[in-house]
Amino acid sequence: MDNIVIIAVSALGGLGLIAAVILYFIANKFKVYEDPRIDEVEEALPSANCGGCGFPGCRAFAEATVKEAKEHKSLEGLNCPVGGNDVMQEVGKILGLEVEQQAPLIAVVRCNGSTANSPAKIQYEGATSCTFAHALYAGEGGCQYGCLGLGDCVDACDFDAIHMNPETALPEVNDKCTACGACVEACPRDIIELRKRGPKERRIFVSCVNKEKGGPAKKNCAVACIGCGKCEKVCNFDAITITSFLAYIDFQKCTLCRKCVEVCPTDAIWEVNFKPRKPKVPKPGAEEVKKVPETKKEIEVAPAEPKPQEDKKEEVPKDNKE
Amino acid sequence: MNMLTVSGSPHIHGDESTKKVMYGVVYAMVPAMLVSVYYFGLDALRVLLLATAAALFFEWLIQKYLIKGPITITDGSALVTGILLAFNVPSNLPSWMIIIGALVAIGMAKMSFGGLGKNIFNPALVARVFLLISFPVQMTSWPKPHAIINGLTDAITGPTPLGIVKEGLDAGKTMSEIKPELPTYMQDLIGQMGGSMGEVSAIALILGGIYMLARKIITWHIPVSMLLTVVVFSGILWGVDPEHYADPVFHLLTGGMLLGAIFMATDMVTSPMTHGGQLVFGFGVGLLTILIRIWGAYPEGVSFAILLMNAIVPLINKGFKPRRFGVKPGVEIKTS
């Protein structure tokens, strides 16, 4: 009886020992040297593996930063949009490099062709895929540039930061957005753009990408940019350019003076998270509706505060202009 | 004028629907249902009604309160599961066991995978095997078929033909000694043998099978390859030693062989998608059935065989692709 136990223990123990020795030598033989900083950098990254940096996963980004630091002594062109400045500073510290501060970005939906602004003329039935619908037809409201409302951007988002608003049938970005750019890629109509979050989350942008002439654009959508050029003229900072009947505000140059918002005849320019203006001549009708979400937003914004990134509600539907 | 609709082609749809397919299966089972009621009397009716009602109820319960999704109990799939469950148990099974069986079939085998179309195993068979293992006594005491017109149904129970053979062979008897105890082939055909409710009458099952083939609910591939395998395999054994192995016709007509081949193995959800795969699937079920029947502990092997093959259906689906147009068989598909 005892014998059996001894034989069993020694046999198994011996096997284990042999295997351990073999493994030890194999591990040594096939050891690959890896810069330990790669692990450190990876540790500092948010591990979202979203691909927003342009690399397949955080590990690949970490490898790229270490390689770049070794070869060029700079991290130019490499940025983790999810982690933002804090993380990039951290990465810089690990690699002993200075990293430039980057303005935090956020995804912005540049279409306001809601069911009310661009009423449906036809009815779509079929796959809930913008890419498919884009290939099939121009859109229920008739605008061939506008949002199709089937949510490819929502599916692409890893951060629960973009959702469809069932009322307007448009996507809305919330403050969880990390500017990884997945939705920008996913949108077949290039409606979503990454823009500067701006001080106190304040932003001004043209909420339209329609390149048609004024007439046809306006025919399909009440709030289309008609390319009239008024905003371009009123801008003192050269921030607005008009190409093929469409205004674009350069967020690097824009000083958030809000002059363009006032002159826009179709309400195509949006300002978000600004304090409401003192009503001059209130527009009849639409005014009330617009006011409500605006003030609500304000209340949320004002007390909260700091941290330039994580905060604030993003485009709750509405701007404010009177 | 109406608002015009825009959608991708095609703009017309055939008149086939999930509901029609499922109710087609139900219609195909009507002959076997009638036969079971004829032989097992009101008890059979009780089992049928209870099993279907319980299956429908559990499906409704789970869809409403657990999944909180749309309720689709009218699509007929739970009805089919309920009837198949009833077909797979003896008619004198206590009511509470039937209800447990329905819960296992719907709750465990179907809904826990996500509902219709997503289950790996045939729900009714999972329930049958569950009951067989949990309540072996009740699940294997078979009432003798007893046509109602011949008098009242009574509580005489007896073994199935397969059970007789198994016991006899285990006791060292030869086939020719066992033979007199077995029902004749004619009795097998019309259903005068012991067994689960739905499996007794070969003719009723074949009628249902023909109906489903005509309605294109099933294709011939699975039943034919399965039965052919059984005939060939058991035929070889029988040819080698007719005293120790039952003949192929006996294997075909007894136990759940036809019920399994026509209604269970052909279940769309749990069988392979291509004809090639279906032939392999049928072959596997046939082979396993005979292996279990002859060398296994249980006299009956169809349900285990089907469940085992169900498990490898995803693999079969990967290995057996339809014949592609313009691709020579055997040529590696290049992705440019």
Next chain:
Amino acid sequence: MTGRLKTFTLGGIHPEENKLSANAPIEVLPLPKQAIIPMGQNLGAPSKPIVNRGDEVKVGQLIAEAGGFISANIHSPVSGKVLKIDNVPDASGYKRTGIVINVEGDEWDESIDRSDDIRENIELDGKEIIERIKEKGLVGMGGATFPTYVKLMPPPGKTADYLLINGVECEPYLTSDHRLMLEKGKEILIGTKILMKALNVEKAIIGIENNKPDAINHMTELAKAYEGIEVQALKVQYPQGGEKQLIKAVLNREVPSGKLPIEVGCVVQNVGTAFAVYEAVQKNKPLIERVVTVTGKAVKKPSNFMVRIGTPVQELIDAAEGLPESTGKVINGGPMMGKALASLEVPVVKGSSGILLMPESESHRKPENSCIRCSKCTYVCPMGLEPFLLSKAAKVGRFDIAEKELVMDCIECGSCQYTCPASIPLLDYLRLGKTMVGAIIRNRKK
């Protein structure tokens, strides 16, 4: 005919035929007041306008040039003044460049022979024929609108031995090819002869489905006078009008995956194209009109019209005694592969074979259920694909699987979706898969 009728072997369905307008002779539709001529009427690059606003044009005058190798010339289908060159909506609602002409009178270019005489004698040689076909802007009239002359120039090293003329018209409802064969049979046969000469082939087969016995008899009778042309009756089965399916059905040759019919020595042309070839070569007439079926269950007068390109769809519907009140969907083409129109202001183009008005009750898809893995989509797929798998792969973004499982072989016939008991929009996702995989392949090549 003895024995079983020929057909293709893999998959296929048989939808209700509904050929309501089969007995309506071709009527010539009056000229529209305004013709809208989109530049992107063919597969490939759009054409480039060469007229200016205010120009006077005659019928048959070249108004737009081919914009690339795979492209086609466009000739004015009407006479009048060019109102504007602007963005006009196409069938899907997208605005693309088009020429709008205000119609004034009906003045034809002098070089066009407008007489009804049938000219049998083919004077041009092969090269000249191809040149003429190219110059007259001919494209495939079956709906795919592939420029005809490209098909007549096999790539180096490849030769054709058979010309197949597609008179199958497997789409339900449509009857334009059927009527054309009955009324212009002789012209089609001469057109076929011309194509044979251009391709330098000895044999041509006209494939016609067995649901058009009158056309089969008529064409067989006429074809006796033409050496090398045969008429082949085919069993009714959709999608027999697909090039690859037709070749399989008639000649039992299988075009390899990802290749063109010329790979197995075949060139397929539609009967409508053969007729247009006759007119272009023998009468010097460019492709400026075509036969369009206007049909639908609620349409008062299902008809076949000879229509000038550029005529708004609305005018065709008016000519068929108006848009039924119940209409819920207007389809350009047949119900299986046609395109739903977003508006009735769009014009007839070279590829429009029919306008189908679906009543509201039939315009909507059935609610989608879960897949029961019945595999019917696999059984009916004429290309031997697994639509359930491909659509699922596309839906969840696994385009690598879709590519490996040959999504690019899909001919978009719609048989899978037609058959699906769970009413899953299989083809929608297959198309999505094709779009994405196509993009991936193009990127890889770069």
